[in-house]
Each structure stands twice: as C-alpha cells, then as structure tokens.
Amino acid sequence: RKEVEQDPGPFNVPEGATVAFNCTYSNSASQSFFWYRQDCRKEPKLLMSVYSSGNEDGRFTAQLNRASQYISLLIRDSKLSDSATYLCAVNVRTNAGKSTFGDGTTLTVKP
Amino acid sequence: NAGVTQTPKFRILKIGQSMTLQCAQDMNHNYMYWYRQDPGMGLKLIYYSVGAGITDKGEVPNGYNVSRSTTEDFPLRLELAAPSQTSVYFCASSYSTGQGGTQYFGPGTRLLVL
Numbered sequence: 001r002k003e004v005e006q007d008p009g010p011f012n013v014p015e016g017a018t019v020a021f022n023c024t025y026s027n028s029a030s031q032s033f034f035w036y037r038q039d040c041r042k043e044p045k046l047l048m049s050v051y052s053s054g055n056e057d058g059r060f061t062a063q064l065n066r067a068s069q070y071i072s073l074l075i076r077d078s079k080l081s082d083s084a085t086y087l088c089a090v091n092v093r094t095n096a097g098k099s100t101f102g103d104g105t106t107l108t109v110k111p
Numbered sequence: 112n113a114g115v116t117q118t119p120k121f122r123i124l125k126i127g128q129s130m131t132l133q134c135a136q137d138m139n140h141n142y143m144y145w146y147r148q149d150p151g152m153g154l155k156l157i158y159y160s161v162g163a164g165i166t167d168k169g170e171v172p173n174g175y176n177v178s179r180s181t182t183e184d185f186p187l188r189l190e191l192a193a194p195s196q197t198s199v200y201f202c203a204s205s206y207s208t209g210q211g212g213t214q215y216f217g218p219g220t221r222l223l224v225l
Contacts, residue, residue, distance in 0.1 A: 032212055034213065042218070042219075043201055043216035043217060043218050043219050044154070044201070044214075044216050045216070046213045046214070046215075049213065087153060087154070089214075091212055097142045097159075097161070097205050097207065097212040098144070098156060098159055098169070099144075099212070099214060100156075101146075101153045101154040102153055103151075103152055103153035104153055
C-alpha cells in the first residue's frame, strides 16, 4: 500500500461545478499536510496547508480527518484556470521535513 | 529573490555519460531536496539535505549522488546515465519542518537519456 494515495481521476467538470479530492495517508505519525498545484510541465506550487481545524482560502477548502487518516480539498465554482494536477503531501514527525507526495489528481474544467 | 533555480532546463544524454544538475536557492533555507517525476506519476525523493555538509538518501537514490558544501547549493550528480533516468528532476527547499515546511520548487530539469 502506498504511503499517500489520491483519487486516481481524471476529473472532468463543467465551469461552476464543485469538485472534491481526497487523499489518504497510512502513517499515523503524520504531522503536516499540504495541497500543491502543478500546471502542465511546471513545478508544483503550494496551494494551501491543511490545518487540524480545516481552512478556507476563497473558493478552496481543505480539511483534515486524523481519525480516518485523510485530507480533502474542495473547490467551489470551478474556473477554467483551476485545470491542473493537485498533489497532496504529508510530512511525518521527525522526518527532516521530508514530504511524501501522492501521485496527483488531474482536474480539467470545461466551458 | 530568485527563489530556487535549476540548470540546465533540458538535456539529452547518451547512455553511460555523466552530468551534474545544478540547484541553488537564495532564501537561506536549511532543507533541500531532489525529486524525480516520471510522466503521470508523483514525486519520488532521491536525496535530501538538512544543512550544509549533511545529506541522506531518499526513496530512489541509486545512480545518483549529491553534495551540500554551502547552504545555497545542492547539486545532483548522475553517473553512468541509463534510459531509466529519463525524467523531470525538481529541486526544492524549505525553511523548517512541520506545518512551516512548505517546499519551494525550482522549474525543473528535463533529462532524456538515449
């Protein structure tokens, strides 16, 4: 079993749709959680960190469920510009800041 | 701030050749990482460093070497290139661990081994 697993996708949604991605992690010592966005042929960039209480940034909401060991990303009112691959990343306590990344979920928003 | 820079952007190698991928950051980050990303896949950690003079293996270190003589630079050396090393290589750095451990990535080096 992979340490970090994401919905395989791809997700193809119309503009304005709400879409949610999940990411499960296997190591209970996981401490920090992130969502990165990666555009085609570009480097990953931080979209948002995921805090225990959940957090929101505009149309994006991230949540953490420690009991079930997953994080989620909700995108409301999808825009064409949201088309990208979304990577979740998990840091384990005492692991020198190393992140384990999921394989990513590709989102395509269509007009 | 230039952030994380990588050179070259693209390189074609013949089997058995060697090369060094350069990575530099100007954010005074202690932690630096090298990843490879194969098509349609996630990032696999090759090597990482927690500070100058300290390096350690990641998930897929075979065929690679690194050094960290300064805080700013973290070059990745490929010895005896093989077709399996065809990939996109990303260097990243972070300021700290924990929730502050956001990683900042360079633009990547695309390597083709023929």
